[in-house]
Amino acid sequence: MSELQLAFTNTAGLSSVMSFWVFVASNGFSKRKELLTKIGLGVMIVGFLSLTAAIIARGIEAQRFPLANLYESLLWFAWAVMGAYLALSRSYGINQLGWIASLTAATMFLYGSWLPASQHDITPLVPALVSYWRQIHVPPLIVSYAMFFLAGLSGFIQLYRAGRLFSLITAVVTVVLALTAVMLGTFTATDTTLLQLMFAGASLIGTVIAFAKLDTVDKARVDIRGAELYDDVSYRCIAIGFPLLTIGIITGGLWANHAWGTYWSWDPKESMALVTWLSYAAYIHLRIHRECSAEKLSLVAFIGLLLTLMTYLGFNSLGLGGLHSYGKFK
Amino acid sequence: MPILASVKLTVVLLALTAATVLVGAWCPQEAQQGREKIIEQFGADTAKILIDCGITDIFHSPWFLLLIGLLTVNMVACSMQRVFPKLRLLKQPLPFLKGKEIGKLPVNARLPSANDASILVYVEQWLRKRGFKIKRQDNCLVAEYGKIGRLAPTITHIGLLTLLLGVTVTSWCGFSGFKPVLAGGALSFEDSEHSKLWIGKLPRWYVRVDTTRREDHPSGDPKQWYTHLTVVSPDGTPLKEQEISVNNPLSYDGVDIYQSSWGLDHLLVSFNGKPRQLDLRQMGKTYAAFLPLDEGSILIFSVRGQKTPVRIFAKRADWDAPKLLAEMTENKPAQLGAVTLRCEQIVPATGLQYKCDPGLPITYVAFGFIIIGVMLAAIPHRHVWVCMAPPPSENFPPAAAGHYLYIGGRSLKAKVGFQRLLDGLIAQLKDELRINPGDDAEKSPKIDDVVSELGKEPAKDESLAFPSPVASGHSPATGEG
Ligand code: HEM
Numbered sequence: 088m089s090e091l092q093l094a095f096t097n098t099a100g101l102s103s104v105m106s107f108w109v110f111v112a113s114n115g116f117s118k119r120k121e122l123l124t125k126i127g128l129g130v131m132i133v134g135f136l137s138l139t140a141a142i143i144a145r146g147i148e149a150q151r152f153p154l155a156n157l158y159e160s161l162l163w164f165a166w167a168v169m170g171a172y173l174a175l176s177r178s179y180g181i182n183q184l185g186w187i188a189s190l191t192a193a194t195m196f197l198y199g200s201w202l203p204a205s206q207h208d209i210t211p212l213v214p215a216l217v218s219y220w221r222q223i224h225v226p227p228l229i230v231s232y233a234m235f236f237l238a239g240l241s242g243f244i245q246l247y248r249a250g251r252l253f254s255l256i257t258a259v260v261t262v263v264l265a266l267t268a269v270m271l272g273t274f275t276a277t278d279t280t281l282l283q284l285m286f287a288g289a290s291l292i293g294t295v296i297a298f299a300k301l302d303t304v305d306k307a308r309v310d311i312r313g314a315e316l317y318d319d320v321s322y323r324c325i326a327i328g329f330p331l332l333t334i335g336i337i338t339g340g341l342w343a344n345h346a347w348g349t350y351w352s353w354d355p356k357e358s359m360a361l362v363t364w365l366s367y368a369a370y371i372h373l374r375i376h377r378e379c380s381a382e383k384l385s386l387v388a389f390i391g392l393l394l395t396l397m398t399y400l401g402f403n404s405l406g407l408g409g410l411h412s413y414g415k416f417k
Numbered sequence: 418m419p420i421l422a423s424v425k426l427t428v429v430l431l432a433l434t435a436a437t438v439l440v441g442a443w444c445p446q447e448a449q450q451g452r453e454k455i456i457e458q459f460g461a462d463t464a465k466i467l468i469d470c471g472i473t474d475i476f477h478s479p480w481f482l483l484l485i486g487l488l489t490v491n492m493v494a495c496s497m498q499r500v501f502p503k504l505r506l507l508k509q510p511l512p513f514l515k516g517k518e519i520g521k522l523p524v525n526a527r528l529p530s531a532n533d534a535s536i537l538v539y540v541e542q543w544l545r546k547r548g549f550k551i552k553r554q555d556n557c558l559v560a561e562y563g564k565i566g567r568l569a570p571t572i573t574h575i576g577l578l579t580l581l582l583g584v585t586v587t588s589w590c591g592f593s594g595f596k597p598v599l600a601g602g603a604l605s606f607e608d609s610e611h612s613k614l615w616i617g618k619l620p621r622w623y624v625r626v627d628t629t630r631r632e633d634h635p636s637g638d639p640k641q642w643y644t645h646l647t648v649v650s651p652d653g654t655p656l657k658e659q660e661i662s663v664n665n666p667l668s669y670d671g672v673d674i675y676q677s678s679w680g681l682d683h684l685l686v687s688f689n690g691k692p693r694q695l696d697l698r699q700m701g702k703t704y705a706a707f708l709p710l711d712e713g714s715i716l717i718f719s720v721r722g723q724k725t726p727v728r729i730f731a732k733r734a735d736w737d738a739p740k741l742l743a744e745m746t747e748n749k750p751a752q753l754g755a756v757t758l759r760c761e762q763i764v765p766a767t768g769l770q771y772k773c774d775p776g777l778p779i780t781y782v783a784f785g786f787i788i789i790g791v792m793l794a795a796i797p798h799r800h801v802w803v804c805m806a807p808p809p810s811e812n813f814p815p816a817a818a819g820h821y822l823y824i825g826g827r828s829l830k831a832k833v834g835f836q837r838l839l840d841g842l843i844a845q846l847k848d849e850l851r852i853n854p855g856d857d858a859e860k861s862p863k864i865d866d867v868v869s870e871l872g873k874e875p876a877k878d879e880s881l882a883f884p885s886p887v888a889s890g891h892s893p894a895t896g897e898g
Pocket of ligand 1: 489496577794
C-alpha cells in the first residue's frame with residue numbers, strides 16, 4: 088500500500104470518528120446545534136472525499152478495480168454509508184442520523200484496519216475473479232447493504248421518536264450481539280457453531296421481544312413529526328437499496344452463467360442474498376398493504392438489517408462460506 | 418377466493434419462503450455438497466434426521482415447491498385483480514380539483530392572492546423545473562411527477578412470471594453436468610443430470626480434450642486455466658475447435674462447455690523402465706503422490722506444475738521431516754542407488770462444466786423486466802393541484818386581495834420529501850405574494866396533522882389510482898380479503 092493511499096484512508100477513518108463526536112456533541116449542546124451540525128457535515132464531506140481518493144488510488148496502484156477482498160469491500164461500504172448520509176441530509180435536513188452514520192462508517196474502518204496485512208496488501212486475483220463482471224456485480228451489492236444498514240438505523244431513530252424505547256433497546260442490543268459474533272468469528276478461533284448460535288439466538292429472541300414490547304410507549308418522548316420523518320427516510324433507503332440488491336443478484340447470476348454455465352447454484356451466500364431480497368420484497372408489500380404501523384415497519388427494517396449483516400459479513404465469518412469464500416482469509 | 422389475491426397472503430408467503438431459503442443456506446445441500454459433507458458436519462444421527470426431514474434437499478422439497486406454487490397463484494390472482502386493471506386508469510385524464518377538494522389533500526395551503534394569472538404561471542414554471550408535467554385549465558392546474566413509476570408493479574410481476582416460465586422450460590428440456598477429464602480424454606453427455614419431468618434429448622456429438630494447462634502468477638498462485646477442445650461428430654469428424662478458459666466457454670449446438678476447475682491427476686513414472694502410475698493429491702499449492710516402500714518408509718513425489726521438476730522425498734517414521742533425495746523432469750531422470758527413475762508424464766485433469774439451457778433467453782428477458790420494474794418502484798408518484806378562486810362561501814372572511822390561491826398535493830412514497838418540496842413552493846409563493854407571517858394565510862398543516870390525516874384515510878384510497886377521490890365512478894379494487 089502506498090503512502091498516499093494510506094494517508095487518504097487514514098484521513099477518511101479519522102474523519103468518520105471525528106464527525107461522530109461532533110454529531111454527538113450537536114445533540115448535546117442545543118445552543119450550538121446548528122454550528123456543530125455544519126462542522127459535523129463538513130468533516131464528513133472531507134472523509135467522504137478522501138475515501139473516494141483512497142479507493143481510486145488503490146485501483147490505480149493495483150491496476151484493477153479495487154473491490155476484490157473483504158478489506159476493499161469494507162472501504163466501499165463505509166464510502167456508501169457516508170455518501171448516502173450526505174445525500175439524505177441534503178434532501179431531508181436530517182441530523183440525528185449523522186452520528187449513527189459516522190459510527191457505522193467508523194466501525195467498518197476499525198474492522199477493516201484490524202484485518203491481517205494480507206488483506207491490506209494488493210494481491211493478485213484467483214482465476215474465478217478475473218472478469219469485468221466483478222465490477223458490475225459487486226458495487227451495487229455493497230451499496231445496497233449500506234442503504235439497508237441506514238434504513239435499519241433510521242428505523243431505530245423512528246422507534247426512539249415514537250417513544251418505543253423498550254423495543255429500541257432490545258433491537259440495539261441484538262445488533263450489537265450479532266456484530267460481536269461476526270467480529271469474534273473474524274478475529275478469533277471461537278467455535279463457529281457457538282457463534283452461529285449467538286447470532287441466530289440473539290436475532291430470534293431480540294426480534295420476538297422487540298415486537299412483543301411494541302405497545303410499551305414512553306408518551307413523554309413521543310415526537311410524531313420526527314417519527315414520520317425517519318419512517319420516510321427508512322423507506323427511502325430501502326426503495327433505493329432494493330433495486331441495487333436486485334441488480335447485484337441478477338448480474339451475479341449473469342456472471343456465474345457466463346463463467347460456470349449456471350446462473351443459480353444455491354450456494355449459501357447466494358441463498359442468503361435471496362433471503363434478504365425476499366424480506367425486503369415483503370417489506371415493500373407491507374407498505375402497500377396499509378394496515379402496518381410505522382413502528383412495525385421499523386422493526387421489519389431491523390430484521391432486514393440483521394439479514395443484511397448475515398449476508399455481507401456473517402456467512403464468511405461464521406463458517407458458512409461456500410463458493411463466495413474469497414471474502415474470507417483464515 | 419379473495420384470500421388468494423390478497424397482499425396479506427403475499428407477505429406471509431414471502432416471509433415463509435425467506436425462512437425456507439434461510440434454512441437451505443445454513444444447511445449444506447446434498448445436491449451441491451454431497452451427503453458425506455452433511456454427515457461429516459453433523460454426525461450420522463443428526464444428519465439422518467435432517468435428511469429424513471428433507472432439509473438437506475430443501476429446494477426440491479414438496480414444501481418449497483408448494484410455496485413457489487402459492488406465490489405464483491397469488492401473484493397471478495393479485496395481478497389480474499388489482500395490478501393490471503390500474504394500467505387502464507393511467508390513461509384517464511387527471512381531474513382539475515377546486516378549492517374545497519384541494520383542502521382535503523394530505524399537504525395543502527390556502528394563500529390570499531389577487532386574481533392574477535401570472536401567479537399560476539410562476540407556479541407552473543417552478544413545478545416544471547422540478548420535473549412535473551403540467552396541465553392547465555382556466556384558473557386551475559394539475560401537475561404530475563413520476564407517472565412512469567406506476568408501471569413498477571406490472572413490469573416487476575410480469576418479469577417474475579416470465580422468470581418462472583424460463584426456469585420451467587430449462588428444467589423440462591435442458592441438461593447439465595460436470596466431469597473431470599484427463600488430457601486426451603473425451604467428454605460426452607450420457608451421465609448428465611436432468612429433472613424428473615424431462616422431455617429433451619441429448620446430443621450425439623462429443624468433445625475431445627486435446628491439451629490442458631495452467632498459467633501461474635510469478636508467486637505460484639494460479640492465474641488462469643486453459644483447455645483446448647475439439648467438438649467431434651459421432652463418426653469422428655472434427656466440427657469445431659477452441660481453447661477455453663475460466664470466463665471464456667465454448668458454445669456448440671446449444672450446449673456450453675465451461676472451464677470450472679483444474680488439477681494434476683497423476684504421474685506416469687518408470688522404475689528402471691518399468692512403468693507405474695502414481696495418483697496425485699492436492700496439498701495446498703502443490704500436488705503429491707505417495708509410494709510406500711516398506712514398513713515405515715515412504716517415497717513422496719511432489720509436483721508444482723506441469724513444467725516444474727518433480728521433487729522426490731523420502732520419509733521414515735523415525736525422521737522428523739521428509740528428506741529431499743532428487744529431482745527429475747521429463748527429460749532428466751533421477752538416479753536413486755541402482756534405480757533409474759524417469760518421469761514419463763505429468764497428466765492434468767480439467768474440470769469441465771457443461772449445460773444446455775433452452776429457457777435462458779426467456780430468463781434473460783425476465784431479468785430485464787425485473788430490473789427495470791424494481792428501479793421504477795423507487796420513483797415516487799406525486800401530484801400537485803393549484804387553483805385560484807374567490808372565497809368559498811358568503812360567511813367566509815374575504816381575502817384582502819380578493820381571491821385565494823389553493824395549493825395541495827400528495828405523494829404515496831417519500832412523503833416527507835414531498836412535504837418539504839411543497840413547503841418550499843409555498844414559502845416562495847408567500848414571498849411572491851408578499852404575505853407576512855401572521856397574515857391570514859393558512860399554513861399547510863404540520864406534519865403531525867398530516868400524519869393523523871393520513872391515518873384517517875380509509876384503506877380504500879390506498880394509492881393514487883385515478884380518477885381522484887372526488888371524481889366518482891371507479892373504486893379501485895383494493896379491499897383486503
Ligand atoms: C408473489 C406474489 C406477489 C403478489 C400477489 C404481489 C402483489 C403486489 C401488489 C398488489 C402490488 C401493488 C400494486 C399497486 O400498488 O398498484 C405490488 C407491488 C410491487 N411488487 Fe409485488 N407481489 C408479489 C410478489 C412480488 C415479488 C416477489 C416481488 C419482488 C421484487 C415484487 C415486487 C413488487 C414491486 C417492486 C412492487 C411495486 C412497489 C411499489 O410501487 O412501491 N412483488 N405487488
